[in-house]
Amino acid sequence: MFSQELFYFFVVLVGLLVVLTGVCLYLLIKKIIDNKNRAHIEQYKEEYQLALFQFLHEGVKSECLNDRSPLKIRALVELLAGFSKMFASDDIQERLQGFAEERFQTFILSQLRHSRWSIRMNALYWIQDFKMKSMKEPLTELHASKNVSKAEEIQLLKIAALFEEENLVSRLIEPKHELTEFEYSLLLHTLRKEQFGPLVHVFEELPEVMRFALIDSIGARNRMEHVPFLQRLLEDGSTELKVRALKAVVGMEFYLDVERLSVHLRADSWQERLMAIKACEYIRSKQLTPYLTELMSDPSFYVRSQAAQSLLRLENGEGVLREIAVHAEDEYARDMAEQWLERGRVS
Numbered sequence: 493m494f495s496q497e498l499f500y501f502f503v504v505l506v507g508l509l510v511v512l513t514g515v516c517l518y519l520l521i522k523k524i525i526d527n528k529n530r531a532h533i534e535q536y537k538e539e540y541q542l543a544l545f546q547f548l549h550e551g552v553k554s555e556c557l558n559d560r561s562p563l564k565i566r567a568l569v570e571l572l573a574g575f576s577k578m579f580a581s582d583d584i585q586e587r588l589q590g591f592a593e594e595r596f597q598t599f600i601l602s603q604l605r606h607s608r609w610s611i612r613m614n615a616l617y618w619i620q621d622f623k624m625k626s627m628k629e630p631l632t633e634l635h636a637s638k639n640v641s642k643a644e645e646i647q648l649l650k651i652a653a654l655f656e657e658e659n660l661v662s663r664l665i666e667p668k669h670e671l672t673e674f675e676y677s678l679l680l681h682t683l684r685k686e687q688f689g690p691l692v693h694v695f696e697e698l699p700e701v702m703r704f705a706l707i708d709s710i711g712a713r714n715r716m717e718h719v720p721f722l723q724r725l726l727e728d729g730s731t732e733l734k735v736r737a738l739k740a741v742v743g744m745e746f747y748l749d750v751e752r753l754s755v756h757l758r759a760d761s762w763q764e765r766l767m768a769i770k771a772c773e774y775i776r777s778k779q780l781t782p783y784l785t786e787l788m789s790d791p792s793f794y795v796r797s798q799a800a801q802s803l804l805r806l807e808n809g810e811g812v813l814r815e816i817a818v819h820a821e822d823e824y825a826r827d828m829a830e831q832w833l834e835r836g837r838v839s
Contacts, residue, residue, distance in 0.1 A: 529563060536567035544571055547591070548584045557595075565599045569618060572596075576621040585623070592622035604630055609641060616647040625655055635668075642669040646679065653682050661690050665698060676705035685715065692721050704736055711740025719746055726752070731761045738767035742774075750779040757783045762792040769798040776805055781812060788829065789822040796824060800832040 543554035557568065569592075576588055596618070603615035604627070612634070619627050634640055635648050645668055652660045664679065671679075680691075691698065691706055698706065707725070710718045725737040738756060741748060748771055756768035765787065772780050780802070787799035803809040810833070817829035 533567045673701040680709040707736040711743035772802045788825040796828045
């Protein structure tokens with residue numbers, strides 16, 4: 493009985509060794525083939541580089557660019573993707589797009605429908621680089637797929653923005669995957685000026701994280717045409733929206749009058765008070781002195797520090813800080829004033 497069990501164990505062990513050996517050999521051979529193919533692709537890229545460059549600049553197409561083998565097509569795709577990021581000329585971009593539409597459709601479509609996620613992602617990047625509008629239908633199919641990943645959906649949304657698709661707003665509002673504020677920020681960064689208006693108009697319908705990303709993007713991209721929208725948020729928005737709107741205003745270096753700013757300097761939220769103080773940097777009015785002096789006794793260390801810094805930027809701010817350092821009843825206000833006086837005047 494024992495010898496029979498030992499025999500079966502030996503058979504299983506030998507079987508596993510055979511399988512493992514087969515897998516190792518397969519991986520080794522695949523690696524050798526992949527390395528060999530990569531070497532060929534790099535060689536083809538060297539051969540095609542000058543001809544493709546001349547075609548993009550002068551429109552003269554060399555016969556060597558008509559090669560149809562898979563590796564040569566891959567080399568041309570990679571080479572053209574690199575050129576697409578180097579040249580902004582409309583003529584070059586038009587030739588680049590036309591060449592890709594004519595030569596790469598079949599290849600990129602096969603990559604887009606591949607079972608491997610990484611290969612599909614590469615195809616999406618190429619479609620974006622080449623602005624291949626002929627791929628709209630396959631892209632729609634991929635987006636409708638139940639297995640589309642979050643990364644693929646984000647890239648599909650970038651392409652939808654590039655192609656100015658009509659359903660872009662609805663797809664942003666109701667994505668298949670839950671998107672973070674950072675991911676929305678990346679998407680909004682790709683939008684053109686005229687694509688922001690529709691989002692502002694349906695602001696109340698946007699997911700909360702998308703609202704935050706939209707406000708931050710307005711400030712980061714310095715979209716002055718939406719300042720009235722930010723001002724409405726400062727009047728009627730929630731505390732978080734007011735803080736975001738103030739941050740955007742600060743980023744744009746937009747002037748807020750003292751009367752409007754004073755409301756935020758006395759807000760209940762320390763984050764709102766802090767951001768309002770930062771907005772004072774672009775005013776530097778003596779009218780701000782009593783508000784900033786009051787904030788030197790704020791419960792928040794960050795608010796006190798920012799108030800002291802802003803006071804130093806005023807014409808007589810250093811004198812005000814010296815007065816606070818000597819005569820203020822609040823110990824924290826005196827300490828903060830002394831710290832900033834030791835640092836010296838800021839520009």
